[in-house]
Amino acid sequence: MTVADRLAALDRRTLALDVREAILTITITRPEVLNALSPEVIAELREVVGILRDGIGAGTDPDWSVRGVVITGAGPKAFVAGADIARMREMTAEQADAYTAEAQELTSWLETLPVPVVAAVNGFALGGGCELAMACDVILASENAAFGQPEVALGLIPGFGGCVRLQQYVGIAAARELILTGRRISAAEAERLGLVSRVLEDQDALLAAAREIIALAARQSPTAVAAAKRTVRAAQAHPTDAGLAIEREAFVARFGTPDMLEGTAAFVEKRRPEFTGA
Known part of the structure; x- marks a missing residue:
């Protein structure tokens, strides 16, 4: 089975997958809770990314049936508004350790995929959503997008890679300010700081630009x-x-x-x- 075939066979409840022209679009489909990263969402993302890791370009007969990945969120309001706070509130320290370990491993897997990964941020990318976007190679944003690491307002700190990757994107000074204050920034400010590559008018333009980037990369070796x-x-x-x-x-x-x-x-x-x- 090709990578695309294996993806099509997955049982999914929180994700929609679409493979066209060798581009996989992953849409997180929990708009009623602004696409929050519950343990179930993370588990399904890990399944998908695990198939990509094991299949694309691997072994002596590499499978390049997927040449790039776009990650986005369902609806106009949110890419991913954060982790699932209601679920986190009930976690023990041991459960939280497993939760963050799986989420961090997921972001590392995304970061090391052999194909380009583009985050198409349509709305809120806060907390875990910002961390998921930062594990991608390119972040594109719609004009209504907003970014931030607001964990300190919950008595927490970023736990899915935000303390590490945000400073790689925007530098230590800006990262410290954003993490210590929990301040939310607009798409325009995120572009100015270097977190976002481009700001697009709306969701349609956002997805078209994401596919264009991957299509261009797919013409190369x-x-x-x-x-x-x-x-x-x-x-x-x-x-x-x-x-x-x-x-x-x-x-x-x-x-x-x-x-x-x-x-x-x-x-x-x-x-x-x-x-x-x-």
Whole structure:
């Protein structure tokens, strides 16, 4: 079974999945609670992302039937308004530890998928919603989007990666302010701070832009895109010299691969390359 076939066979209650033109769109479908990340939502997201991790580009016969992922929320009000507070209130410390462990692992899986992942933020992306978006490669926002880490207002702190990833996006000074105050920011301010790549007029424009980004990436060598994604992430936490060494090693590893040979030949011959993902 292809990755797309395995996804179609899943039993889902909180997600809608749509695979078209090798783009998987994941829609969180709990609009009545602003798409809050309950344990069930996290479990279903882990199932989906687990299938992608195990299938795309893996092994000697890689499956590239999905070339990118868009994550969004149902309805115009929210991407994900946060974790499920009503459920969290009843958790013991042991249950909370399992909850955050699974959510953190999910965000790490998203971050390390070999294909581009775009968060299409339509409305609130607060708490766990902001953390889910930050695990994606690109964040796009509609004009009505709002971002924030308001956990301190609940007597909590970010627990799904916000303390780590927010400073990677906006820098330590802005991250400290937002985390310590719980202040909510608009899509325009999020774009100015570097959290958001682009602000679009409405949800339709948002999803069209997300698909356009993935479609453009899908015209490139899938193994080169995967290598570039790994290299950017690996170099991120290192000083310049160490980061350059990581980049050099990854660059050299591309030489002699079928996709590299095809891409360079196509350039010289002035034709469109036919990549096989090898």
